[in-house]
Amino acid sequence: MFGTLAMVPTMDELDSAIVQELQRDARQTNRDLARHLGIAPSTCLERVRLLRARGVIRGYHAEIDPAALNRRVEAFISTRLRPLKREVIDSFKAALIKLPEVMAVYVVAGDEDFLVHVTAQDLDHLHAFLIDRLSQRREVLTFRSQIVYQSAQKRAYEQLPEA
Amino acid sequence: MFGTLAMVPTMDELDSAIVQELQRDARQTNRDLARHLGIAPSTCLERVRLLRARGVIRGYHAEIDPAALNRRVEAFISTRLRPLKREVIDSFKAALIKLPEVMAVYVVAGDEDFLVHVTAQDLDHLHAFLIDRLSQRREVLTFRSQIVYQSAQKRAYEQLPEA
DNA sequence: CGTGAAAAATACTCGCT
DNA sequence: AGCGAGTATTTTTCACG
Numbered sequence: 001m002f003g004t005l006a007m008v009p010t011m012d013e014l015d016s017a018i019v020q021e022l023q024r025d026a027r028q029t030n031r032d033l034a035r036h037l038g039i040a041p042s043t044c045l046e047r048v049r050l051l052r053a054r055g056v057i058r059g060y061h062a063e064i065d066p067a068a069l070n071r072r073v074e075a076f077i078s079t080r081l082r083p084l085k086r087e088v089i090d091s092f093k094a095a096l097i098k099l100p101e102v103m104a105v106y107v108v109a110g111d112e113d114f115l116v117h118v119t120a121q122d123l124d125h126l127h128a129f130l131i132d133r134l135s136q137r138r139e140v141l142t143f144r145s146q147i148v149y150q151s152a153q154k155r156a157y158e159q160l161p162e163a
Numbered sequence: 164m165f166g167t168l169a170m171v172p173t174m175d176e177l178d179s180a181i182v183q184e185l186q187r188d189a190r191q192t193n194r195d196l197a198r199h200l201g202i203a204p205s206t207c208l209e210r211v212r213l214l215r216a217r218g219v220i221r222g223y224h225a226e227i228d229p230a231a232l233n234r235r236v237e238a239f240i241s242t243r244l245r246p247l248k249r250e251v252i253d254s255f256k257a258a259l260i261k262l263p264e265v266m267a268v269y270v271v272a273g274d275e276d277f278l279v280h281v282t283a284q285d286l287d288h289l290h291a292f293l294i295d296r297l298s299q300r301r302e303v304l305t306f307r308s309q310i311v312y313q314s315a316q317k318r319a320y321e322q323l324p325e326a
Numbered sequence: 327c328g329t330g331a332a333a334a335a336t337a338c339t340c341g342c343t
Numbered sequence: 344a345g346c347g348a349g350t351a352t353t354t355t356t357c358a359c360g
Contacts, residue, residue, distance in 0.1 A: 011231060019232075022225035026189050029336060040346050045338070056231040061224055061318050062185035068174060068219040069182075070323040076239075076271070076278055078309070097315040100323060104316040108239070110309035115239055121323050146241070146273035152260040153267040155224050160233040160263060160284050192353060206328050208355070 011056065014039070016159050018047055019056065023156035026060040063155065071119035073126050074148040077134065078112035080141040088139050089113070095137075101129050112144070123147075174219065177202070179322050181210055182219065186319035189223040226318065234282035236289050237311040240297065241275035243304040251302050252276070258300075264292050275307070286310075 011019070017037055021028070028036075034044035051057045066072065081088055089107060096105050096116060104117040116134075120126040126147075134143060174182070180200055184191070191199075197207035214220045229235070244251055252270060259268050259279060267280040279297075283289040289310075297306060 019225065019227055023227060024224070026223035026225045030338090031336065041336085042338075042340090042347075043345050046345085056228050058226040058228055059318065060189035061187070061226055062182065062189045063221040063224055064182055064186060064320065065219050065221055066320075068322075069320055070325060071320065074269075076269070093313070093315055097317065100321055102317070103320065104314060106237075106239070106309070106311045107313040108309040108311055110307065112309070115309055115311075119320070121326060125323075144273065146269070146271040146275070146278055148269045148271055148278075150256070150270040151267060152256055154260065154265070155222065157227065157229075157232055157234065157266065157282070158263055159231075160282075160288075162233060163284060193355090194353065203329050204353085205330080205355075205357090209327085 009054070011159065015047060015051060015056070018044070018051065020156060020158065022048070022057065022060075066119055070121050073122055074117075074119045074151070075126055076146040076148070077114075077116040077118060077130065077143055078108075078146070079114040079116065079134070079143040080111075081113045081139045082141040083139075084113060092137070092139055099129075099133060101125075101133075112142075174322065178210060178214060178219070181207070181214065183319060183321065185211070185220065185223075229282060233284045236285055237280075237282045237314070238289055239309040239311070240277075240279040240281055240293065240306055241271075241309070242277045242279065242297070242306040243274075244276045244302045245304040246302075247276060255300070255302055262292075262296060264288075264296075275305075 014037065018033065021033055021036060030045050030048070031041050033048075034041040037044065048057070066074070081092060092114065093105050093107060096102050096114075101118050101120050102116060103119055106115040106117075107113065108115050118126065118129065120129055130143065130145065134140060177200065181196065184196055184199060193208050193211070194204050196211075197204040200207065211220070229237070244255060255277065256268050256270065259265050259277075264281050264283050265279060266282055269278040269280075270276065271278050281289065281292065283292055293306065293308065297303060
């Protein structure tokens with residue numbers, strides 16, 4: 001019936017609005033959510049359940065002040081690997097994401113092969129991480145740091161127009 | 164009493180565990196959360212409230228499948244600005260974060276001045292964004308793209324040891 | 327601070343449209 | 344699909360240890 005890739009029963013306006021709202025505040029009651037959208041709570045609940053079952057909603061997460069987790073320094077590290085083989089990429093990615101300082105790992109196309117999003121207690125700990133953890137690895141050819149001074153982030157993403 | 168910076172009444176083990184759990188699943192009932200931690204629901208509720216009031220918990224957000232939002236291509240764009248004045252930085256940051264494709268903007272130290280996290284429908288739209296939106300701006304001296312092939316991300320961050 | 331039980335609010339079910 | 348009334352859970356309050 002549906003292709004293997006686009007087996008998603010296309011989100012309508014209501015689904016979009018629900019998803020939007022739950023990105024903004026995932027703990028609002030189903031009742032409030034329904035009222036805000038002008039539909040019955042039971043209808044709303046069923047929609048949310050389906051979105052969850054379809055995998056559109058992947059989960060609900062608390063956003064925590066990084067400082068409360070002793071993460072006052074943030075950086076993006078770009079690395080080049082050698083040799084650039086699938087096994088090396090996979091194992092490097094798997095090893096890095098396990099480290100507590102590492103928030104995300106991206107395999108990228110560009111001048112470098114990896115982009116690693118890191119947070120640490122302070123500059124000293126960041127430096128220690130780079131020297132003791134990262135550059136220690138044999139597959140790391142070079143790395144380059146971008147330390148974050150300021151940032152602005154969205155917490156809710158709208159649906160982009162089709163094509 | 165407390166300094167202006169560290170006015171946070173230091174999180175104990177219980178707070179840590181709560182924060183950890185709510186990062187993992189922000190919609191679990193207070194009852195389940197309490198049971199998981201081995202405390203009374205009312206105790207748990209009070210702790211969560213305080214964490215929220217203190218700003219440790221900043222909010223609760225649904226995580227959405229990017230594909231459902233027509234965001235199938237992801238990239239990090241590094242840019243150099245000119246002139247590098249405070250007003251230019253601030254206005255560039257403010258303008259970019261408003262664009263629907265832009266998920267986050269980071270002012271960084273390094274070879275470049277800005278790092279922009281972008282998602283778009285496909286490569287064509289990403290390219291259009293770079294050409295029509297980004298390089299159009301007079302303050303953009305150069306930009307460099309890192310297109311994401313794969314990624315691994317954490318959704319829950321543990322508290323790092325003090326020092 | 328943490329607890330337990332009562333009271334208020336909410337989630338969830340289900341028959342109907 | 345969406346709705347609304349009824350039932351089951353849960354949240355929230357509060358007096359007490």
